[in-house]
Amino acid sequence: MSKEIKLKIKSLGEKLKESKSVCLISHIHPDGDSIGSLLGFGLALRQIEGLEVKFAYVDDIPSNFSFLPGIENIKKVGRDEYFDMIITLDCSDIERLGEMKTILESADTIVNIDHHVSNLDYGDLNIVLPKASSTGEIIYKILEYLGLNVTKEIATCLYVAISTDTGSFKYESTSAYTHIVASRLLEKGIDLNKINVELYQSTSLNKANLLIKALNTLEFYENKKVAVVYISRNMLEDCKATIHDTNGIVEFIRNISTVEVACVLKEIANNEIKVGLRSKRYVDVADIAKRFNGGGHVRASGCTIFKSIEEAKHDILEEILKDIR
Numbered sequence: 001m002s003k004e005i006k007l008k009i010k011s012l013g014e015k016l017k018e019s020k021s022v023c024l025i026s027h028i029h030p031d032g033d034s035i036g037s038l039l040g041f042g043l044a045l046r047q048i049e050g051l052e053v054k055f056a057y058v059d060d061i062p063s064n065f066s067f068l069p070g071i072e073n074i075k076k077v078g079r080d081e082y083f084d085m086i087i088t089l090d091c092s093d094i095e096r097l098g099e100m101k102t103i104l105e106s107a108d109t110i111v112n113i114d115h116h117v118s119n120l121d122y123g124d125l126n127i128v129l130p131k132a133s134s135t136g137e138i139i140y141k142i143l144e145y146l147g148l149n150v151t152k153e154i155a156t157c158l159y160v161a162i163s164t165d166t167g168s169f170k171y172e173s174t175s176a177y178t179h180i181v182a183s184r185l186l187e188k189g190i191d192l193n194k195i196n197v198e199l200y201q202s203t204s205l206n207k208a209n210l211l212i213k214a215l216n217t218l219e220f221y222e223n224k225k226v227a228v229v230y231i232s233r234n235m236l237e238d239c240k241a242t243i244h245d246t247n248g249i250v251e252f253i254r255n256i257s258t259v260e261v262a263c264v265l266k267e268i269a270n271n272e273i274k275v276g277l278r279s280k281r282y283v284d285v286a287d288i289a290k291r292f293n294g295g296g297h298v299r300a301s302g303c304t305i306f307k308s309i310e311e312a313k314h315d316i317l318e319e320i321l322k323d324i325r
C-alpha cells in the first residue's frame, strides 16, 4: 500500500472517531460490488462505539442479493438528512447517486471510496485505487488497517463484492492481492456454495426468457468483432422481467469467440437508453462511454443516451467502429 493511501486511511480512521453519525451510500442500478461493499463496510463500522451507521437506499436491489447479511438495514434516508460523514462507495461521480446526490450537500465530510479510473475525486477524502479489482477489495484493506473485525457476515458481503466485480476472478483487474483477500475471507468460514448458488445459479424463468428474446435481436458488425443487442420495454413486459434481469446479457454476447466489443441497449424509459459495453482484449470501452458522459472500466463501462433505441444504436456503433479498426 502506498504511503499516500495509508495516510488517507489513517485520516479516515481519525475522522470516524470524531463522528457520531455516518451514512453509507452507493450507486443506482446496484450491483454486487456496490451492495457488498456497502454492507461489508457498514457492518464493520457498527463496531465503533457511539457511531450511528445508516445504509442509504438509492434504487431497487436485485433479488439475488437478498441473502446478504445486513440487507435489511438498507433503508430510505431523507435527501437532506444531516450526517457527520457520508461515505460513497463504488461511485465514480455524484450523478451515479441519482436523486440521492443532494444528500452530499448537508454532510460535514464526504469520503469517496472507489476503484473506477474515471473517478472525479469529488470527496473531501478520496480513497480511489483504480488498480483494485473492486471496491470490496479496498474495503478489506481499510478494515485491516483500521483493525476492525472481519466477521463471517462481513466476509460474505466482501466476497460477493469481489466475486461479482471480477467476473468470478476472471477479469484482468484480478491481482495476486485479490486472491489473498479472497483467501482471508474464505478463512472466515463463508459458505461458498450458498454464495455461488444465490449469485450465479438462481436465474428466474422470466430472466431466461428475456435472454432468449434479447438474443433474437443480436447483430454483428466488423467481421463479427462487434455484437449488439437491445432490450425494449415491450420485451421486458412480455417476459414479465425487470431491468435487473438484463444483467449478464452483455457478458453472454461478449463471450462469443469472434467478439471484441459487446454492446447492450436497454430502454429505461421513452428516449432514455442505458448502454452497457464490454470488451475482451484491446478496445478501451471506458473511453467510448466517456464520449456520452458515462464511464467505468477499460473492459466494462456504461452510459445513457437520451434518444430512441435506433438512434442510440447508431450513435454508439459509430464510436465503437472508430475504435475497433
Ligand code: 5GP
Binding pocket: 029, 092, 093, 096, 118, 275, 276, 277, 293, 294, 295, 296, 297, 300, 301, 302, 303, 304
Ligand atoms: P454495467 O454495464 O454493469 O451497468 O456497468 C459496467 C461498468 O460501467 C460499471 O463499473 C459501472 O460502474 C460503469 N457504468 C455503467 N454506467 C455508467 C454511467 O452511466 N456512468 C458511469 N460513470 N459509469 C457507468
Ligand code: MN
Binding pocket: 033, 034, 090, 115, 134, 135, 165
Ligand atoms: Mn465496482
